[in-house]
Amino acid sequence: MPYKKMSYTFGELVIGWEEEEVVYLDFGHDMARLQKYLDPAAYYEAPLPGFLADALDAYEQGQPEALNTIPCRLEVTAFQHRVLEALRLIPFGETASYGQLARMIGSDKAARAVGGALNRNPIALIYPCHRVIGASGKMTGFASGIAHKEALLAHELGEKN
Numbered sequence: 001m002p003y004k005k006m007s008y009t010f011g012e013l014v015i016g017w018e019e020e021e022v023v024y025l026d027f028g029h030d031m032a033r034l035q036k037y038l039d040p041a042a043y044y045e046a047p048l049p050g051f052l053a054d055a056l057d058a059y060e061q062g063q064p065e066a067l068n069t070i071p072c073r074l075e076v077t078a079f080q081h082r083v084l085e086a087l088r089l090i091p092f093g094e095t096a097s098y099g100q101l102a103r104m105i106g107s108d109k110a111a112r113a114v115g116g117a118l119n120r121n122p123i124a125l126i127y128p129c130h131r132v133i134g135a136s137g138k139m140t141g142f143a144s145g146i147a148h149k150e151a152l153l154a155h156e157l158g159e160k161n
Contacts, residue, residue, distance in 0.1 A: 002046035010155040021073040027144035064092035083117040093156035
């Protein structure tokens with residue numbers, strides 16, 4: 001499976017794809033996390049396909065709808081799939097709490113389970129877990145760090161990082 005490390009103003013990404021579908025996208029260049037999802041013997045670095053480069057460049061330029069053009073393949077449980085799809089309903093530049101996200105999927109008391117599903121999100125940014133915050137409004141739980149979460153939200157609001 002091909003992958004590529006890319007740097008953008010909103011952060012560094014590692015992107016893995018098969019054919020025309022993204023199967024992995026995470027922040028930072030931490031290859032250990034990639035290896036958690038993909039067999040190291042089965043992936044290799046390759047140039048980013050044009051459709052991915054174009055969509056990510058457009059996102060970087062403030063066009064969030066470009067991410068919706070990227071085909072993805074989620075290999076997750078049914079619950080995780082519901083959570084990740086609900087993430088895409090949170091508008092660009094806005095946030096929701098874990099509890100609000102749980103209510104969005106019809107599981108009012110599943111805030112902790114929602115957090116667990118987000119922790120295992122294999123396609124960050126496209127499934128924007130950085131838009132989920134604690135009930136108090138505080139930035140919480142982000143694999144690549146709270147500073148990165150804040151930088152992504154600032155990017156979405158058009159603020160300089």
